Amino acid sequence: MKKNRASRTGKGGAQTALFEEAPAENTKKEKKTTVRAATAANLRVTKKKRPAKVAKLRGTAKQREISVSEFFSKNRHLLGFDNPSKALLTTVKEAVDNSLDACEEAGILPVIHVLIEPLADDRFRVTVKDNGPGIDRKEVPRVFGSLLYGSKFHRLRQSRGQQGIGISAAGMYGQLTTGKPVIVVSRCGSKKPAQRFSILLDTRTNLPVITANDEVEWDQPHGTSIEIELEASYKGGRHSVDGYLWQVALANPHVELHYRPPKGDPVDIERATKEMPVEAREIKPHPRGVELGQLMKMLKETKARNLSGFLTRDFSRVSSRVAAEILEGAKLKPTMSPTRAHRDAAEVLYRAIQRTKIMNPPTNCLSPIGDAHLAKSLESRHEPAFVCAVSRPPAVYRGNPFLIEAALAYGGPSFEADAPARLYRLANRVPLQYQKSACAITKSVIDVAWKGYGVHQSRGALPAAPMAILVHIASVWVPFTSESKEAIASYPEITKEIRLAIQECGRKLGAHIRRRRRLADAEKKKSYIEKYIPHIGLALQEILGLTDKKRATTESRLREILEKSRKM
Amino acid sequence: MATRRKTKNDGDILGRIRAEAGNVDVKINKGVKPSMKFPVRSLQNVAYQPKKGYFEIKGRMKERTLTVNTVKTFAQTLRMMSFSKELVETDDIATKREAYYVSKNWAEARFAEQPESDTVMEDVEALFGVNREQLGFIPEEKGGDVAGKLVVIDVDPSTGKELRIDCTKFGSGAYSIPISVEQLKFETEAKFILVIETAGMFQRLVKHSYWKKANCILVSMGGVPTRACRRFIRRLADIKKIPVYVFVDGDPYGFMNIYRTLKVGSGNAAHLNEYFCVPQARFLGITPQDITDYELPTHPLKEVDIKRAKDALKNDPFVLHHKPWQRALKQMVKMGVRAEQQALAKHGLNYVIDEYLPRKIAKAAQFLP
Structure with a gap:
C-alpha cells in the first residue's frame, strides 16, 4: 500500500526514494530526537504496539535534509494557505471533505457539524465533527499528523481527497501560526471508548508527535471530530466558508449540515435526499493513462512473471488478445520477465501501448450526483x-x-x-x-x-x-x-x-x-390593442359623424376582430 | 394659424376622406380587418419618363391592414385624416410642426417626434394623391429667395388687389417665394434663370448685381429645394419659356439630392412629381471636370458621398437613363474628391462672376442633362 502511495507524489522520483528505499533503522537519529521518544512512550502508555510502519517512516528523514512537510511549510500557498481568510476556508474544506469521504465509504448518511469560534481578532478555533465510522486508534496520529499519508492517493477511484496532504497540512498551518496541537476525538463504535489525541507534526521528519492521548466521554456512538486552532480571518458571504458550505450541500444532497459561524445566525441545512451516492468502484489503471516513468515502476514491482501476464493483470481493459497485440507491436516476447525489461524495452512497450487500440476504461468507478x-x-x-x-x-x-x-x-x-x-x-x-x-x-x-x-x-x-x-x-x-x-x-x-x-x-x-417572452408579448399586445382602439373609434366618429352608440359598436367589433387574429 | 383660400378642390378632398373612413368603418362592422392602400414612396416605385421629363410613379401599392402590430399607426393615420378634415372644413392651415403639437392631445396615439408625424402626414397625402397644402398642411421652411430681372404679380391678401413686385428693387435683399405659387403671374425679359444651391453664393451674385450683367433671374434654394421653390421655377420657366441653369456644389449630394430632385422630383413624393419638377433644368456646375479644369481646392469624398454616388449609379432611374451623368459620377468616385461652389474664391473673390459663369454660360449646350 505504501509503496503505491509514494509512487505518484508528483514531486518527482526523489521522493519515491525517500519513502521506499530508506533503511528501516538508524540508531544515530533515533537517539537525537527526544520528541519522538516521547511519542513512543506515549503510545506505550496505552499499551499498544507501535506499528512497524512508523519506524520505517521515521527512518526516511535521515536520507534527506528536507522532508515533505518541511517543503510544504515553506510553500504553503501551494496547499491553499496563502492568506488568512483562505486558510480558514481551506481548513474547513479539508476537514469536511474527509468527513464526507469517510461517511460515504462506510455507507452512513452524513451529519456534519462545523463550528468556528473567534478566540481573538486574528485567531479562530475550527471544529468539524462527523458521524462517520471513526478512525482506528493506530491510524489517527498519521492521518492527521503526517503529510502524504492517505488511502486515496494511489488508487483509481473517485473520491474527494486524492493526495493525502489536506487535513494534515491544515493541522500544520495551525501549528505554525499558533503553536497549538491538533485535537482529534474519534470513536469506532458504541462498544469502544472515544479516544482523544493532541497531535503535533515534526515538519522536519514528517512524523506525528502525540502530546496527549486519553479516553473521553462522547455523545455519539461513532464519528470523528477534529479541532484546529489557527491564525485566520473570517469574512461572510459567497466567497467565504458560508458560501462554501452552501455549495457542499448543493453537491451532496444527502448531507445534513450544521454550521455555527463566528458571527451571525447559525445555519442548519436539511438533507434533500436520503439516497446515498452510488458507491464508486476502484479500478486498475488504464494503459493509456500511464506515463513512461510509472510504467517502469510498475514493471519493477509487478508480481506477474511475464510481460503478457503483467499487461493483463495490472491494467484494466487488456485481454490476452490485446496484450499479444501490444507485445507484437513492441516486438517483445510475451514470456519476457517484467523485472528484466530495462528502460529501452519499457519505452518500446510504452509506444506500442499508444499505438494499440484499447477499449475505454470501465466507468463504474464514477459516482455522479445525478x-x-x-x-x-x-x-x-x-x-x-x-x-x-x-x-x-x-x-x-x-x-x-x-x-x-x-x-x-x-x-x-x-x-x-x-x-x-x-x-x-x-x-x-x-x-x-x-x-x-x-x-x-x-x-x-x-x-x-x-x-x-x-x-x-x-x-x-x-x-x-x-x-x-x-x-x-x-x-x-x-x-x-x-x-x-x-x-x-x-x-x-x-x-x-x-x-x-x-x-x-x-x-x-x-x-x-422564449416561451416566457411569448406569453409576455401576448399580454403586451393585448394591452396595446386596448390602448389604440378608442383612437380609431374617435377618429371615425369625427370624420363620419357617428353617434356614440355606433362608435361603441365599431370599437367592440374591432376588438373582436383583433382578439381573434391574435390567438391565431 | 393663417387662413387659406377655399378652392373648388376642398369638397372633393372632404368627400375622399369620408369615403376612406367609411370604408374602414363598414369593413369593421362586417367583421373584416380593414385596410388602406398607399402608393410605395421610394425610388423603387418611380420610372423616369424622358419625354415628360420627370419621375412618374409606378403602380406599386402597400396595403396597411389593421392588425395587432399596425393598430397604433392605423389609429394615428385616421386621427391625422380627421385633423385634416377639420382644417379643410374650417378653412384653416397648420404647419407640419403645429400638426405634431396638436397630436400631443391624442394621449397614447401622440407622436413622440416630429419625423413620425411627418411620415404619417406624407402617407395621408399619398393616399389621396394630393399636395399636402390641399389637406391644410403647410411646410415650415420658406420657399427660396429671388433677385433679378423679374416682376412677380401677386394679390394683396387683405384687399384682393393686384400687387406688382419688382425683384430688381430689393437692394442687397431678395424676394421670398411664398408657400403657394399657383396664383402668381410673371413679367420678365431675362435670358435665363440661374438656380443656386447656397445662400452665400447667392449673396455674392446679388451684391455685385450679376443679374444686371448677365440679364438673368437669380434663385437661391438653400439646400434641397422646397416644393414651393420647385413649383415657382417650373411655372416661371414654363410661362416665360426661358432656360434654367443650376449651379450647385460639386459633390454627390449636390448632383442627386439637389439637382436631380429639382429636375425630375423625388421618390418620396412621387405622386406629386408631375407638378413639382423642372424638366428644362440643366446642370451648369460644378462638374467633376471643372475640378480639374479650374484647379479647384478639394476635400476628400466622405464615405456617405461614395455610397450615395454608387447607389445612384445602381438604382437611380435618372442616372441610369443619362450616360453623361454615369460618366460624371464615376469620374468623381475615381478622383475621390469633391469641391464646393465657393472653392472658386481661390482665384479671387469675383472670379466666379468675371470668369467662371461667363465661360460656362457661353457653352450652355455642353451642360450635363
Whole structure:
C-alpha cells in the first residue's frame, strides 16, 4: 500500500526514494530526537504496539535534509494557505471533505457539524465533527499528523481527497501560526471508548508527535471530530466558508449540515435526499493513462512473471488478445520477465501501448450526483422559476474516465437581474472556490454562445442573467492545475464534455425564455390593442359623424376582430 | 394659424376622406380587418419618363391592414385624416410642426417626434394623391429667395388687389417665394434663370448685381429645394419659356439630392412629381471636370458621398437613363474628391462672376442633362 502511495507524489522520483528505499533503522537519529521518544512512550502508555510502519517512516528523514512537510511549510500557498481568510476556508474544506469521504465509504448518511469560534481578532478555533465510522486508534496520529499519508492517493477511484496532504497540512498551518496541537476525538463504535489525541507534526521528519492521548466521554456512538486552532480571518458571504458550505450541500444532497459561524445566525441545512451516492468502484489503471516513468515502476514491482501476464493483470481493459497485440507491436516476447525489461524495452512497450487500440476504461468507478438530485439541490437553494440538469455519458481523458454533469437555475427572487450568472464549480462533489478564471469550467461556460439562448453576454465574460450554473466533474483523477485543487486543467476532452452539457442546459433554458417572452408579448399586445382602439373609434366618429352608440359598436367589433387574429 | 383660400378642390378632398373612413368603418362592422392602400414612396416605385421629363410613379401599392402590430399607426393615420378634415372644413392651415403639437392631445396615439408625424402626414397625402397644402398642411421652411430681372404679380391678401413686385428693387435683399405659387403671374425679359444651391453664393451674385450683367433671374434654394421653390421655377420657366441653369456644389449630394430632385422630383413624393419638377433644368456646375479644369481646392469624398454616388449609379432611374451623368459620377468616385461652389474664391473673390459663369454660360449646350 505504501509503496503505491509514494509512487505518484508528483514531486518527482526523489521522493519515491525517500519513502521506499530508506533503511528501516538508524540508531544515530533515533537517539537525537527526544520528541519522538516521547511519542513512543506515549503510545506505550496505552499499551499498544507501535506499528512497524512508523519506524520505517521515521527512518526516511535521515536520507534527506528536507522532508515533505518541511517543503510544504515553506510553500504553503501551494496547499491553499496563502492568506488568512483562505486558510480558514481551506481548513474547513479539508476537514469536511474527509468527513464526507469517510461517511460515504462506510455507507452512513452524513451529519456534519462545523463550528468556528473567534478566540481573538486574528485567531479562530475550527471544529468539524462527523458521524462517520471513526478512525482506528493506530491510524489517527498519521492521518492527521503526517503529510502524504492517505488511502486515496494511489488508487483509481473517485473520491474527494486524492493526495493525502489536506487535513494534515491544515493541522500544520495551525501549528505554525499558533503553536497549538491538533485535537482529534474519534470513536469506532458504541462498544469502544472515544479516544482523544493532541497531535503535533515534526515538519522536519514528517512524523506525528502525540502530546496527549486519553479516553473521553462522547455523545455519539461513532464519528470523528477534529479541532484546529489557527491564525485566520473570517469574512461572510459567497466567497467565504458560508458560501462554501452552501455549495457542499448543493453537491451532496444527502448531507445534513450544521454550521455555527463566528458571527451571525447559525445555519442548519436539511438533507434533500436520503439516497446515498452510488458507491464508486476502484479500478486498475488504464494503459493509456500511464506515463513512461510509472510504467517502469510498475514493471519493477509487478508480481506477474511475464510481460503478457503483467499487461493483463495490472491494467484494466487488456485481454490476452490485446496484450499479444501490444507485445507484437513492441516486438517483445510475451514470456519476457517484467523485472528484466530495462528502460529501452519499457519505452518500446510504452509506444506500442499508444499505438494499440484499447477499449475505454470501465466507468463504474464514477459516482455522479445525478441530474434529478442536482435539479433538486438548486431548487431548494434558489427557488428558481426554471431549473434543468444534464448528466453526460462518461468519457475519457488520458486513460482516466470522467463524467460531466451540469445544472442551471433561472429566475426567482434570489438573483439580481443583470449581474453575471453565479457559477458553481464542483469536482468529485467538492466545491471549488478560488482561481475561477483559470478553470476549464469557467472557460467553457464563457465559450458557449449564450446569446443564442436569449441571455446577454459580453465578449469574454460570463453570461449576465438572473441564473446559477452548476458544473460537476466526477473522475478517478481530476486534473487540477495545482495542489490546492482550485481549478480544473483544460484538457480538450474535458472542455468538450463541459461545453456539450452546458449547451444542452442552454437549449432548455432558451426554450423556457422564449416561451416566457411569448406569453409576455401576448399580454403586451393585448394591452396595446386596448390602448389604440378608442383612437380609431374617435377618429371615425369625427370624420363620419357617428353617434356614440355606433362608435361603441365599431370599437367592440374591432376588438373582436383583433382578439381573434391574435390567438391565431 | 393663417387662413387659406377655399378652392373648388376642398369638397372633393372632404368627400375622399369620408369615403376612406367609411370604408374602414363598414369593413369593421362586417367583421373584416380593414385596410388602406398607399402608393410605395421610394425610388423603387418611380420610372423616369424622358419625354415628360420627370419621375412618374409606378403602380406599386402597400396595403396597411389593421392588425395587432399596425393598430397604433392605423389609429394615428385616421386621427391625422380627421385633423385634416377639420382644417379643410374650417378653412384653416397648420404647419407640419403645429400638426405634431396638436397630436400631443391624442394621449397614447401622440407622436413622440416630429419625423413620425411627418411620415404619417406624407402617407395621408399619398393616399389621396394630393399636395399636402390641399389637406391644410403647410411646410415650415420658406420657399427660396429671388433677385433679378423679374416682376412677380401677386394679390394683396387683405384687399384682393393686384400687387406688382419688382425683384430688381430689393437692394442687397431678395424676394421670398411664398408657400403657394399657383396664383402668381410673371413679367420678365431675362435670358435665363440661374438656380443656386447656397445662400452665400447667392449673396455674392446679388451684391455685385450679376443679374444686371448677365440679364438673368437669380434663385437661391438653400439646400434641397422646397416644393414651393420647385413649383415657382417650373411655372416661371414654363410661362416665360426661358432656360434654367443650376449651379450647385460639386459633390454627390449636390448632383442627386439637389439637382436631380429639382429636375425630375423625388421618390418620396412621387405622386406629386408631375407638378413639382423642372424638366428644362440643366446642370451648369460644378462638374467633376471643372475640378480639374479650374484647379479647384478639394476635400476628400466622405464615405456617405461614395455610397450615395454608387447607389445612384445602381438604382437611380435618372442616372441610369443619362450616360453623361454615369460618366460624371464615376469620374468623381475615381478622383475621390469633391469641391464646393465657393472653392472658386481661390482665384479671387469675383472670379466666379468675371470668369467662371461667363465661360460656362457661353457653352450652355455642353451642360450635363
